[in-house]
Amino acid sequence: MSRVSIVKVAGRNRAQVAAGVRQAIELAGGMADLIRPGMTVMIKPNMVAPPPSADSGACTSPLVCQAVADAVKDLGARPIIAESSARGADTEAAYRIMGYEELRRQGYEVIDLKQDKTVQVKLAGGHVLTEITTFELVTQMDAIISVPILKTHDQGQVTLALKNLKGLVVDGDKRRIHQLGMFEGAVDLVGHFKPVFAVVDAILGQEGMGPLLGIPVEMGLVLAGRDLVAVDAIGGRIMGFAPDEVPITRVAAERGLGTLDESRIQVVGERVEAVRRRFVRCEEDDRIDSEGIKVIHSEGTCTGCRNGLLSSLFDMQAAGTLERARGTTVIAGPTPFPEGIPQEMLVSVGSCSLPEAKRLLRYVRGCPPNNVDIIRALLADEGEAK
Numbered sequence: 001m002s003r004v005s006i007v008k009v010a011g012r013n014r015a016q017v018a019a020g021v022r023q024a025i026e027l028a029g030g031m032a033d034l035i036r037p038g039m040t041v042m043i044k045p046n047m048v049a050p051p052p053s054a055d056s057g058a059c060t061s062p063l064v065c066q067a068v069a070d071a072v073k074d075l076g077a078r079p080i081i082a083e084s085s086a087r088g089a090d091t092e093a094a095y096r097i098m099g100y101e102e103l104r105r106q107g108y109e110v111i112d113l114k115q116d117k118t119v120q121v122k123l124a125g126g127h128v129l130t131e132i133t134t135f136e137l138v139t140q141m142d143a144i145i146s147v148p149i150l151k152t153h154d155q156g157q158v159t160l161a162l163k164n165l166k167g168l169v170v171d172g173d174k175r176r177i178h179q180l181g182m183f184e185g186a187v188d189l190v191g192h193f194k195p196v197f198a199v200v201d202a203i204l205g206q207e208g209m210g211p212l213l214g215i216p217v218e219m220g221l222v223l224a225g226r227d228l229v230a231v232d233a234i235g236g237r238i239m240g241f242a243p244d245e246v247p248i249t250r251v252a253a254e255r256g257l258g259t260l261d262e263s264r265i266q267v268v269g270e271r272v273e274a275v276r277r278r279f280v281r282c283e284e285d286d287r288i289d290s291e292g293i294k295v296i297h298s299e300g301t302c303t304g305c306r307n308g309l310l311s312s313l314f315d316m317q318a319a320g321t322l323e324r325a326r327g328t329t330v331i332a333g334p335t336p337f338p339e340g341i342p343q344e345m346l347v348s349v350g351s352c353s354l355p356e357a358k359r360l361l362r363y364v365r366g367c368p369p370n371n372v373d374i375i376r377a378l379l380a381d382e383g384e385a386k
């Protein structure tokens with residue numbers, strides 16, 4: 001039987017978050033048998049990219065990481081908070097917006113993995129990855145704790161404790177995982193890195209166009225457990241997703257990395273039914289479609305282009321220029337041409353676009369492309385699009 005705790009947090013100040021995290025860890029069985037004195041333990045938040053604000057629900061709260069770090073210290077181990085944001089995204093900027101600088105001032109170690117040395121390692125038993133490039137620090141850890149935030153995701157339905165491990169590889173491998181198959185690739189990483197525990201920041205999550213530009217949702221919860229598949233199954237269920245509807249949870253369960261069978265998961269603390277709230281799914285968030293712009297991704301389109309494109313569209317919306325792009329269809333990454341759309345109404349973004357897409361007048365190169373170039377292309381300023 002796997003155990004997952006759900007705890008209500010009284011509020012969002014440091015003491016309230018610390019109390020909630022501590023209770024969630026204890027109810028889930030504690031970490032004393034996993035974290036021993038002298039160990040070095042990585043606390044891995046989700047810092048996908050610099051978020052629009054600290055309250056957007058895109059990135060893990062520093063207060064949650066701080067509370068997990070304190071729990072690790074209490075067991076005599078050394079906690080290190082470490083992350084590398086999505087391909088092309090600035091981890092330090094994400095830390096700054098979220099307030100991680102304050103943790104550094106208080107003496108906590110907060111590391112941008114993108115600035116670390118890289119190391120190639122073989123993956124025994126990987127289904128799509130046989131070798132990855134990770135960071136030296138990651139290879140020196142005695143244990144990894146995944147500390148994601150509760151949110152929806154444009155490819156994986158949700159992103160929780162399992163998918164969070166993707167930040168442990170270099171940008172080039174993040175792209176490769178998207179191209180080889182994100183769900184299998186992410187589960188290969190879980191099988192390799194073997195995180196020992198998960199604490200989910202479900203205090204302020206995000207619905208709709210996650211993982212970066214969705215709509216914030218106040219849930220006031222923390223989840224914890226040592227079976228990451230079970231944690232993701234229950235986290236997804238709270239958002240209104242059946243566990244087998246979420247590809248990464250399903251693939252991880254099929255590979256024996258944990259259980260998604262709710263009859264074999266003991267939920268302690270709050271009941272799922274008491275805290276459940278159906279999250280708007282990514283495809284139901286029509287804030288951009290309703291403006292008359294169609295965005296098409298394929299499985300090979302990775303977070304860099306997805307985020308850059310959406311944030312460009314939101315910038316245009318804020319600037320009142322989106323109307324000028326009405327009727328445009330944007331294809332991102334290696335996405336085939338949609339049928340029946342005149343070429344002059346198409347914009348293609350990303351250096352990995354297919355050859356025919358690169359011949360379009362409005363093709364934006366870059367990996368990922370700059371937002372300013374995407375906006376120029378959308379405004380049909382063809383001369384500067386490339």
Ligand code: SF4
Nearest residue numbers: 304305333350351352
């Ligand atoms: S061009 Fe875009 S989709 Fe292609 S690899 Fe780069 S960031 Fe990813």
